[in-house]
Amino acid sequence: MKMLKKSITFSMLAMVFATSITACSTKSADTGVASTASTTPTNEVATNSPNAEANKYKDPIELSLALWDVESGLAKSKDDAIYQLLSKKFNVTFKPVGITWDDYAQKINLWAASDSLPDIFSIDAIGTPTFYNWVNQGVVKPLPKDLSKYQNLSKYLDVNDIQATKINGQFYGIPRRTYPSLDYNANDRVIFYRWDWAQAAGVTKEPNTYEEFKDMMVKIVNANPEGKxxxxxxxxxKTAPDVLWTYSNPLATSDGSGADSKWVKEDGKYIPAIFSKNSLPTLKLARDWFTSGIVDKDLPLLKGEQHYEKFASGKAAAIVVSGGYINGYKKIEKDRFSKVYPDKKFTEAVKSLKPLVSTDGNRYHPVFKTYWSESYFNAKISDKKMERILDLYDYLLSNEGKRLVNYGIENVDYKLDGAKIVPIDPKVVIGEKYPSTLVFNTLATWETLYPVDDANDQSWMNKDLQKDAIDYMKFIKGNTKVPSFSPELTLVSTPAKDKFSVIHSDFLIKIMVGTDDVEKMFNKEVEVYKGKGLDKVIQEVNEKSQQMGIK
Structure with a gap:
C-alpha cells in the first residue's frame, strides 16, 4: 500500500498527540493475526539497565537510514529530546538519506544496482521479483534465525501473515504491520465527496449503489457549483482504481507492488484474481464512468498531492484518499479545505462514501495485507551493526518504546494512571514538539488503528471528523465482507512467479481510457501476460497449492 502508502498513514502518526488510551488486544477472524499494539505497561519485556547498556554500546555507530520524510524529521536532531534520548541509549547517530513517495522505488533500486544502499531502508518489496533477486544475490542481510534475545521483535514477527514472508525459514526484512485485521484496509481507500454540492444539485440521500453514486456525480458536474x-x-x-475493483472483483485490489495478487479458484484451478472473468463488470463500469466524465480525465497523470489540491480547491466533486480519514483530516481539511472555505464546516460540506452494493449484493472494501512495506538491511553491514539495529527495533516495539515515540517523555508529556496514558498538555502535538518521532514511530511498525477506533484518542483537532471516522469503521465491521482467499498463495515462491509482476492499477486504467471493446481489450491483455509467463505461473502455483493442502 504505497500511499499509503500506504501514505496512510504515516500522516496519522505525524499527528499523534500525547493521549489517554487503554490497552487493547484483538485477533482478526480473517487472518488470525493477533495485535500487539498495546501501549500500556502490562507484560512489558524488561529493558537493559543503564550500566549494561553503556557497556554493550560503548562503541559509537552511525546508521544511514532511508525512510519517507526522514530528512525533515531529523533536521533538528540536536534540539530534539527524543532523538537525543535514543541516540544516547544506543550510542548511535542517524544519517538521513532522503526518499519521497514519487522516487523511493527508483532510488532504492538504483542504490541496490550500484552497491550503495544505506544501512536501513524501507520499501514495499515482499513477494516481488526484486525481493527474490535481492535474497538470491545477497543484497539484503537476513535476520538471525534465532531471535530469542529480541523478545519484543520475536513476538511481533510471530503472526501468520508475517511468518509467511520467510524464505527458507529466515526473515530477510521486517514487515511494518499497520492493522490487526483486514477490516482496517477499508481506511486505505476512502472516497470523500461534496455533500453540500450534491444537496444543492437535488440529491436527497447518500448513495447506496454504484448507479446512485454515478447519478450524484453527474448532477454535481452538470450543476457546475461555484462556477469552477x-x-x-x-x-x-496507483490507488484510485481499487475502489472500482470492489464493484465486481474485490480481490483484484492491490497495494501497488505488482506482486500481491490474491488467487481465486476459477474453472477448477487457481488464477490471479485480476485475470478472473469477474473483472469484466468492473472494467466496463470504469470505462463508462471515464467516458461519461465521472472519473477525472487527468487522473491517469496525477501525482504527489495534486488530487488533494483539486478536491480542496473545489475543482473535483469527489476524491479517493489513500490513508482515508487520516489523510482526509491532515491533507485536505487541515492543510487545504479550511483555508479555501474558512466559513464551511468540513463535516457538513463533505461526507465519506460507505462501500456500495456490488454486483453480488454484498458490500466490499479493498483487501491488502495487515502490513505495508518492510525494513531491509544492507547485506554489507557488520554483525555488530546489525545487532545494534535489532536492539533498536526491539526497543521501538516494546511498550516503553511505543509510548516514547508516540506520546513523548513520561512525566514531561504524559503520566501513567494505571493502564491509561494521560497527557499533561492535550494541546501539545508530539510530532511537532519532537519531529524525530515522525521517523521513529514508523520505522519498525505503523500500527495506526487508534484514531479510527478509539473515541478517546486525541490525535485529531477536528472531533466531528474523528467521530465520522469511528462511525465509518463501525459500518465497515458490521456491513462489509472480506472474500475468502489464501494469503499463502500470494506469497508462495516459484521460479516463474518470482519473475512475474502485474500492476493492477495500470491494467484497469489502460482499459478504462481505451477505445476498443472492453472485453476484447481484457482478453488481449490476458494474452499479453500469457506471453510473460502467466500460464507457467498458474501451473506452478497450483502445484504448490496441492503440496500445501490448499483445496
Missing amino acids: KPVGLTGLP
Whole structure:
C-alpha cells in the first residue's frame, strides 16, 4: 500500500498527540493475526539497565537510514529530546538519506544496482521479483534465525501473515504491520465527496449503489457549483482504481507492488484474481464512468498531492484518499479545505462514501495485507551493526518504546494512571514538539488503528471528523465482507512467479481510457501476460497449492 502508502498513514502518526488510551488486544477472524499494539505497561519485556547498556554500546555507530520524510524529521536532531534520548541509549547517530513517495522505488533500486544502499531502508518489496533477486544475490542481510534475545521483535514477527514472508525459514526484512485485521484496509481507500454540492444539485440521500453514486456525480458536474467546472471523481492512478475493483472483483485490489495478487479458484484451478472473468463488470463500469466524465480525465497523470489540491480547491466533486480519514483530516481539511472555505464546516460540506452494493449484493472494501512495506538491511553491514539495529527495533516495539515515540517523555508529556496514558498538555502535538518521532514511530511498525477506533484518542483537532471516522469503521465491521482467499498463495515462491509482476492499477486504467471493446481489450491483455509467463505461473502455483493442502 504505497500511499499509503500506504501514505496512510504515516500522516496519522505525524499527528499523534500525547493521549489517554487503554490497552487493547484483538485477533482478526480473517487472518488470525493477533495485535500487539498495546501501549500500556502490562507484560512489558524488561529493558537493559543503564550500566549494561553503556557497556554493550560503548562503541559509537552511525546508521544511514532511508525512510519517507526522514530528512525533515531529523533536521533538528540536536534540539530534539527524543532523538537525543535514543541516540544516547544506543550510542548511535542517524544519517538521513532522503526518499519521497514519487522516487523511493527508483532510488532504492538504483542504490541496490550500484552497491550503495544505506544501512536501513524501507520499501514495499515482499513477494516481488526484486525481493527474490535481492535474497538470491545477497543484497539484503537476513535476520538471525534465532531471535530469542529480541523478545519484543520475536513476538511481533510471530503472526501468520508475517511468518509467511520467510524464505527458507529466515526473515530477510521486517514487515511494518499497520492493522490487526483486514477490516482496517477499508481506511486505505476512502472516497470523500461534496455533500453540500450534491444537496444543492437535488440529491436527497447518500448513495447506496454504484448507479446512485454515478447519478450524484453527474448532477454535481452538470450543476457546475461555484462556477469552477469541477470534475467528478479524482485521485492518484496507483490507488484510485481499487475502489472500482470492489464493484465486481474485490480481490483484484492491490497495494501497488505488482506482486500481491490474491488467487481465486476459477474453472477448477487457481488464477490471479485480476485475470478472473469477474473483472469484466468492473472494467466496463470504469470505462463508462471515464467516458461519461465521472472519473477525472487527468487522473491517469496525477501525482504527489495534486488530487488533494483539486478536491480542496473545489475543482473535483469527489476524491479517493489513500490513508482515508487520516489523510482526509491532515491533507485536505487541515492543510487545504479550511483555508479555501474558512466559513464551511468540513463535516457538513463533505461526507465519506460507505462501500456500495456490488454486483453480488454484498458490500466490499479493498483487501491488502495487515502490513505495508518492510525494513531491509544492507547485506554489507557488520554483525555488530546489525545487532545494534535489532536492539533498536526491539526497543521501538516494546511498550516503553511505543509510548516514547508516540506520546513523548513520561512525566514531561504524559503520566501513567494505571493502564491509561494521560497527557499533561492535550494541546501539545508530539510530532511537532519532537519531529524525530515522525521517523521513529514508523520505522519498525505503523500500527495506526487508534484514531479510527478509539473515541478517546486525541490525535485529531477536528472531533466531528474523528467521530465520522469511528462511525465509518463501525459500518465497515458490521456491513462489509472480506472474500475468502489464501494469503499463502500470494506469497508462495516459484521460479516463474518470482519473475512475474502485474500492476493492477495500470491494467484497469489502460482499459478504462481505451477505445476498443472492453472485453476484447481484457482478453488481449490476458494474452499479453500469457506471453510473460502467466500460464507457467498458474501451473506452478497450483502445484504448490496441492503440496500445501490448499483445496
